[in-house]
Amino acid sequence: MSAKVLALSGGIGGAKLCLGLSQIVDPADLLIVTNPGDDFEHLGLTICPDLDTVIYTLAGLANPATGWGRRDETSTFMKVLKQLGGPDWFQLGDGDLALHVDRTRRLRAGEPLSAIMADVAHRFGVQPRVLPATDDPVRTRLHTDAGWLEFQDWFVGRRCAPAVRDLVFAGADTARAQPEFLKALTDPTLQAVVICPSNPFISIEPILAIPGVRAALRACAAPVIAVSPIIGGRAVKGPTAKMMAELGMDISAAAVADRYADLIDIFVLDNVDAELALSLPMRAVTAPTLMHTLDDKIALARATLAAAGIP
């Protein structure tokens, strides 16, 4: 279909819906904006997990077993890094490493992240535009009961164990939102903004924390639709439910809708949560939101756009 759609996405879950959207929206009309908050420096390399996961997923290169990393991957680098006593807590496949090494080389040479990744996406055969929300560093840090932790130290290094009390998005204050992102939000022909079923705290809110983004979303003429990452009181994957509990929230799709209440026009929640739909302060639409197969992803993308009035 020819409908201008902007999607905000984190990693694995968000990438699934983006893949569904990419199957039904003309590539030239789909802009995917990814979360910079998971990015980090490791082994001297700049690693952008959410951006890379979206690109790998859309390119058909993602590892289907994990959702992150590449399919047909080898792990010789990690084996030798371990022998060398190097920092081996973050898994990096040999092919994935090429992206991190070459990206870091290009960043050091002065190319903006967005330009590098547009080229990478093109080389991997990804047609829709995939854009980091900003070219400036925004880094999620968590205040936990084990002290302040960098995001990946908590997420991978400590397997999300320390309870989260608060989050900050270091650098967000001064980060500049991608002009292309802000321009899309004010484009009168934009037909929908989709907030993917990603973790609100660590995948979507780092994007929202960039100056101008919340205001532009609120001012946006197109409907803003969020898809719940919580189904029947549980997260499909990752620490969303655990974080909601630790932050004193109900673990429910309704609590996610509440979190986005000032931004969204429509909330898509799973059929199993139909009862909650009745009590939400915004329009609610129910659909099957669990995405196993490509057909599941396409069906949810269709349901989401249909909720925005796109046939």
Add this chain to the structure above:
Amino acid sequence: MSAKVLALSGGIGGAKLCLGLSQIVDPADLLIVTNPGDDFEHLGLTICPDLDTVIYTLAGLANPATGWGRRDETSTFMKVLKQLGGPDWFQLGDGDLALHVDRTRRLRAGEPLSAIMADVAHRFGVQPRVLPATDDPVRTRLHTDAGWLEFQDWFVGRRCAPAVRDLVFAGADTARAQPEFLKALTDPTLQAVVICPSNPFISIEPILAIPGVRAALRACAAPVIAVSPIIGGRAVKGPTAKMMAELGMDISAAAVADRYADLIDIFVLDNVDAELALSLPMRAVTAPTLMHTLDDKIALARATLAAAGIP
């Protein structure tokens, strides 16, 4: 045997003799000093080909087919780097890359190269001490008929094609020789200095160009023995013969001996060059110098040390 031996080595050919020496000299008594001139920065990584080749060879990790790189290696990184349009002219195996990435991380954190590589050698099970001649950068640059070229641009990037007119060892003027290297040269119990059968111009002379090294070699009480890299007017491997011709020298073991005349006491040349031995200005010893098997390497190591009076 317990005999204090110091070896100066380049990459593949030198590493073979070092392996031979390591089989007959007590590890605590063998110090191998490697050429820094081939080192370079690539993809943001510090790569030390000669040092690594010696360590891989002594560790039994070297690729027997190439002499450089690792055995049981995968090449997923290079495959993806090529897809990304990255600089793929220098082959880097996935396991080898771990050494470059982790070394670069440690260098940036302020560890000296020699300390990092002592740890790497230890982790790979290498017992003799393997030491870069200096912790400071020394980089071979070649004046060629295609202009000035960085060493690896010429050696790998252009497959040694441009004719060499002159060489400089950038940084050598101010580089500080390893104290451990200079100390070994003045050690009254040192029994032999072995200049391995490496390319004199690009493997040995970058070491000799470091302030104090030539003087210490000349003043050294132990015999200094060079092993010819030229056999029957041909180089075993690499551009030695080509460079000799381009620099206006005879391509012969005698010309190598002449190049080292002010430094060495004994020259070891191949049996096929026995006739040349008669005309050399220093003591000459002939031996089978072609090293295919481990036994060949051990035999040449024995013959070399025997020439120095070590039984």
